Amino acid sequence: MFDVIRIPAFKDNYIWLLRKGASAAVVDPGDARPVLEALEREGLSLTSILVTHHHADHQGGVASLLAHYPAEVFAPAAESIAGASRPLHGGETIHPTFCDDEFQVIAVPGHTLGHIAYYAAGCLFCGDTLFAGGCGRLFEGSAGQMFASLLRLASLPEQTAVYCAHEYTEANLRFALAVEPGNRRLQSRVNEVAVARAKGWATVPSTIGLEKASNPFLRCGEPEVAASARRRVPGAVDEVAVFAALREWKNGF
Structure with a gap:
């Protein structure tokens, strides 16, 4: 099992730094500088880089990191990632050299068409697909793909720990409460997150269980969520249509 270190950027x-002994991997290094500083501070050698999708804030630091460390770079095969040496489509099992853990690669198109996620040792690194309290925008894929x-x-x-790539939780939960104001677990979560952010604490990682209980994008079959969506899009008759209505609503919220 590896340790996970949060690197704000x-x-x-x-950016997520995964540590096992003196070796490390990094997930979605959009900026090399804070990663290099963390590696030096922790006395670690970078052997693996895992990229979820091609947006610059997730892979912009790869080239600079490779100038310092000869790391393997796992990345979506369908997208252009600088320095990628291990192209992935989803469905693979990989063994990054920094640890003994097995990583499952999951295809999650929607935010981008080639987006992938990594799951290992009870930890999910999902980039911009699933957020704490929300989900990513549909820049390339369809609502059906993202759902x-x-x-x-x-x-x-x-119990899976959800390591997403942004601190969007407070804003996401404001929207979630507009969608499902009767959800008591969501109400509690809003209060918990407000306290955490007031103290400057991170709200990530979340868990799959918590997301299923309070994230409207995972609750499209719930009556209150569906009713809220249909007030905006009366033709939202199935869960994909409810999801599409919610995502469009969130875009302008």
């Missing part, structure tokens, strides 16, 4: 990104991807992640064990 840019305005609200999280299927979210259901794929929701099928993981409920």
